[in-house]
Amino acid sequence: MENDQVWEQMRTEAEEAARKEQALASLFEEVVLSQDSLESALAVRLSRKLAYHATPEGYLKEVFCECFRSNPKIGQSIRHDILAIKQRDPACRNYLAPLLYFKGFQAITCYRVAHELWTNGREELALYLQSLISEVFAVDIHPAxxxxxxxxxxxxxxxxxxxxxxxxxxxxxxxxxxxxxxxxxxxxxxxxxxxxxxxxxxxxxxxxxxxxxxxxxxxxxxxxxxxxxxxxxxxxxxxxxxxxxxxxxxxxxxxxxxx
The missing domain is CATH 2.160.10.10 (Hexapeptide repeat proteins)
Incomplete structure (x- = not known):
């Protein structure tokens, strides 16, 4: 996405955070600084959180990337969510925090992928993803x-x-x-x-x-x-x-x- 101000601001914040907190520098590098888009960063962050012994992290990452590629409206909705959190939640001090730390945003983003799967006839995988979201984030949203x-x-x-x-x-x-x-x-x-x-x-x-x-x-x-x-x-x-x-x-x- 050209002129993606949310992503550019997020990268700037990650660079500053990496300088200030060396203990988390590898996290900022892996999730943000080495990625080329917000969608890619989310795929890395969320597949790592949801990975379970029955489903490899790499497969989940590809599922996220595939859904983001096939439906750009998901990325648009994600950016609106980030802006809403930054505007309404006084505990959110920057754009980076929802991506890395806020499980409400992470759960809604995972739901968006599950919903995309559901609407494209991949109901079993959508329900499986729903169950993982419930276990990891304590949030239960039906993919439909x-x-x-x-x-x-x-x-x-x-x-x-x-x-x-x-x-x-x-x-x-x-x-x-x-x-x-x-x-x-x-x-x-x-x-x-x-x-x-x-x-x-x-x-x-x-x-x-x-x-x-x-x-x-x-x-x-x-x-x-x-x-x-x-x-x-x-x-x-x-x-x-x-x-x-x-x-x-x-x-x-x-x-x-x-x-």
């Missing part, structure tokens, strides 16, 4: 789920998204969130999260419900009904407690519930 770009999956531990889940663009999700079903219902059975939504830690969204654009879901809430656009809902079960004037709660990350 549809997730947009500009996603912040903050902390990420115990995030679950079922088979028919939909997450549109520019959404922020904290840890222990579930997009689940309500039992043994088949078919379209998981939540649809629209643009610019903020979902607080520990929230459970259950069933084929719609979370309207710009809505806020309070931490620990259990949501079993549709949420109107720009509404704030809290509680068990969740109820509407107001409407926010903030056009993009996912970006502002304001989780304070005001009466």
């Amino acid at each position: 789920a549809r997730i947009g770009c500009g996603i912040l999956l903050d902390h990420a531990t115990s995030f679950v998204a079922g088979e028919t889940s939909v997450i549109e663009n520019h959404v922020s999700i904290l840890h222990e969130v579930t997009l689940g079903g309500t039992g043994k219902v088949a078919g379209d059975r998981h939540p649809k999260v629209r643009h610019n939504v903020l979902i607080g830690a520990g929230a459970k969204l259950l069933g084929n419900i719609e979370i309207g654009q710009g809505a806020r879901i309070g931490a620990g809430s259990v949501v079993v009904e549709d949420v109107p656009p720009h509404a704030t809902v809290v509680g068990v079960p969740a109820v509407v407690v107001g409407f926010t004037k903030d056009p993009d709660p996912a970006e502002s990350m304001d989780q304070c519930i005001r009466s």
